[in-house]
Amino acid sequence: xxxxxxDSVWRASGIRLIGDxxxxxxxxxxxxxxxxxxxxxxxxxxLGDTYERLAREALARNRRQSAGELFWHACLSHHYAQFLWxxxxxRRDLGQMRKVALYREAAPLFAAPxxxxxxxxxxxxxxxxxRLPPGASGSLPVxxxxxxxESTKEESYRFxxxxxxxxxxxxxxxxxxxxxxxxxxxxxxxxxRFTSAVLDWLEKRPEIAADCIGIIGRSLGGxxxxxxxxxxxxxxxxxxxxxxxxxxxxxxxxxxxxxxFAFVAGYDDAEKAGPYLRDTLDLSGQxxxxxxxxxxxxxxQDVLIPATQVDRLRKAMAAHADxxxxxxxxxxxxxxxxxxxxxxxxxxxxxxxLGART
Amino acid sequence: xxxxxxDSVWRASGIRLIGDxxxxxxxxxxxxxxxxxxxxxxxxxxLGDTYERLAREALARNRRQSAGELFWHACLSHHYAQFLWxxxxxRRDLGQMRKVALYREAAPLFAAPxxxxxxxxxxxxxxxxxRLPPGASGSLPVxxxxxxxESTKEESYRFxxxxxxxxxxxxxxxxxxxxxxxxxxxxxxxxxRFTSAVLDWLEKRPEIAADCIGIIGRSLGGxxxxxxxxxxxxxxxxxxxxxxxxxxxxxxxxxxxxxxFAFVAGYDDAEKAGPYLRDTLDLSGQxxxxxxxxxxxxxxQDVLIPATQVDRLRKAMAAHADxxxxxxxxxxxxxxxxxxxxxxxxxxxxxxxLGART
Numbered sequence: 001x002x003x004x005x006x007d008s009v010w011r012a013s014g015i016r017l018i019g020d021x022x023x024x025x026x027x028x029x030x031x032x033x034x035x036x037x038x039x040x041x042x043x044x045x046x047l048g049d050t051y052e053r054l055a056r057e058a059l060a061r062n063r064r065q066s067a068g069e070l071f072w073h074a075c076l077s078h079h080y081a082q083f084l085w086x087x088x089x090x091r092r093d094l095g096q097m098r099k100v101a102l103y104r105e106a107a108p109l110f111a112a113p114x115x116x117x118x119x120x121x122x123x124x125x126x127x128x129x130x131r132l133p134p135g136a137s138g139s140l141p142v143x144x145x146x147x148x149x150e151s152t153k154e155e156s157y158r159f160x161x162x163x164x165x166x167x168x169x170x171x172x173x174x175x176x177x178x179x180x181x182x183x184x185x186x187x188x189x190x191x192x193r194f195t196s197a198v199l200d201w202l203e204k205r206p207e208i209a210a211d212c213i214g215i216i217g218r219s220l221g222g223x224x225x226x227x228x229x230x231x232x233x234x235x236x237x238x239x240x241x242x243x244x245x246x247x248x249x250x251x252x253x254x255x256x257x258x259x260x261f262a263f264v265a266g267y268d269d270a271e272k273a274g275p276y277l278r279d280t281l282d283l284s285g286q287x288x289x290x291x292x293x294x295x296x297x298x299x300x301q302d303v304l305i306p307a308t309q310v311d312r313l314r315k316a317m318a319a320h321a322d323x324x325x326x327x328x329x330x331x332x333x334x335x336x337x338x339x340x341x342x343x344x345x346x347x348x349x350x351x352x353x354l355g356a357r358t
Numbered sequence: 359x360x361x362x363x364x365d366s367v368w369r370a371s372g373i374r375l376i377g378d379x380x381x382x383x384x385x386x387x388x389x390x391x392x393x394x395x396x397x398x399x400x401x402x403x404x405l406g407d408t409y410e411r412l413a414r415e416a417l418a419r420n421r422r423q424s425a426g427e428l429f430w431h432a433c434l435s436h437h438y439a440q441f442l443w444x445x446x447x448x449r450r451d452l453g454q455m456r457k458v459a460l461y462r463e464a465a466p467l468f469a470a471p472x473x474x475x476x477x478x479x480x481x482x483x484x485x486x487x488x489r490l491p492p493g494a495s496g497s498l499p500v501x502x503x504x505x506x507x508e509s510t511k512e513e514s515y516r517f518x519x520x521x522x523x524x525x526x527x528x529x530x531x532x533x534x535x536x537x538x539x540x541x542x543x544x545x546x547x548x549x550x551r552f553t554s555a556v557l558d559w560l561e562k563r564p565e566i567a568a569d570c571i572g573i574i575g576r577s578l579g580g581x582x583x584x585x586x587x588x589x590x591x592x593x594x595x596x597x598x599x600x601x602x603x604x605x606x607x608x609x610x611x612x613x614x615x616x617x618x619f620a621f622v623a624g625y626d627d628a629e630k631a632g633p634y635l636r637d638t639l640d641l642s643g644q645x646x647x648x649x650x651x652x653x654x655x656x657x658x659q660d661v662l663i664p665a666t667q668v669d670r671l672r673k674a675m676a677a678h679a680d681x682x683x684x685x686x687x688x689x690x691x692x693x694x695x696x697x698x699x700x701x702x703x704x705x706x707x708x709x710x711x712l713g714a715r716t
Contacts, residue, residue: 018382025373025695063716066702073698111523135493165469337383344424358421
């Protein structure tokens, strides 16, 4: 079983790791070295420690940019250590916390620094980062970048860079059930209120053009993007990077993904979590309310989210005036296998809709 | 045999493709699809055509940055089509020419454009590109980036970006036997004269600080870097990205590399090329003359260039006042498997020695 999980993780996510920034040499070394899923967590944790040591060495020599990216590599290693590691919450939490701490060290060192924020809302503190295009001035369009079930605000560094180079600022945060926020709040039906709280905060920043704010979310984040845009008319563009319309397929979902949905909702038992999740994650009646332009990307070969989910979104938004579906025939989950093509394409679409340059 | 070549190419160079910019999804798809070396050239050529089509579509929509990188991906695909394809010079030449043409289209579209030059010298026109850090002004330090046996001026785009972000301008060119220049001149003993001609041209550019010029070369380019710095005292820093001191191991070298050395020297017969190559490629008596600081990187696990080559350089430069050896234990050829660590490290060293920022 342990071998099967490992194989399925590599099959579904191997290229994604590289697309998000894990060096190919590390992925290939891991593929050659690991034989069982049990070895996954300690392997990536050790690698994270190695990168952290290299980062501190670079920083001691005042090699700030290198130190920043090495801290980020350390962060990514710990992120992937706990990736899908839902059966062992002690180590999973540890991986999350190391990831968060290391990204905080990386953030000010990037060529385009990531500015940390904690927006107070309803007794929570919503953690996130704002990044501005280097050398830019005046008020800038901005894109809110949402993670999904297993991606968080620390994992979109590369996609953010695509936005920055097009003159778009970026804002990432963890919502309920995600990353750092998971320790404060589990998955809940009003994710959009957290998004709107961040939007309230963003609007007040002098660097931001309040009338040029877009949103993009990947995988489960694609759900949250539509959900947030449905509830907040201030968004001028919305990208669904992987379509998840509802959890009608929850009982067909395989572990560790199924277990993961239950986990982030605060359930130990995936079976018992079913009714709550199906009820909470459903765009019916919401998707119809989105008024801004929408771009939906979905890989026709996605084995994690079935293509029927795209059909549901298409049907719900049939009357929408400005809706683009981009369904590459050879794309896998979130088209991660086509990252060099589809990610710039989404950034271009956002830049066009928000008045930035391409 | 054809299967063996394919396996050895993947083993030696699989990660290098990704490090140089080939999307991981393309490499993994090729690994899953190709079964014989014969299929290599057409596979990558087809992919190059696909990227070219995507590039033209992006350009038609005025998505300039995406178009630039898609043209570059097309260029890289054609580059790797002809990579090590020494047994079929007709198709190899075709691949080279497509690569060159596509990079010319990409060059002005990059966020940091590549400015084409053709420096007249001795009846030749030395083709190359100059790139400047975006937003920079005043006179800038610059790094000359050399390719090797199978890397050319089009393949260092990513490494150049690491330099640019550190405030270093970059200058790449093809010397005798390399890329576009191969059609004018085969491998010859006075490569350094071509480097110096480019340096003469660079010194006259108003954007360039003539007293802050460094050089880096990879693999056979590491030889050319030392060789050029030995003959031209104007270099202030020299990086040997993979140490090649001489061809004393030529008879132990395996195909297609051995055939490749003969090919770029204009020989059909690798056996017959031996004496000329051994005589022409030898740093004895040259390395001793280098006065500027030198940084030499070599992977201890390099199976293409034996570690004894490092010993030879170490011995020849024993009296050098500022010589750094960086020999990662787990590094392969040029440490391509460690690209995320060693490439920024070399860029940092260059930036420090040339007075740029890190």
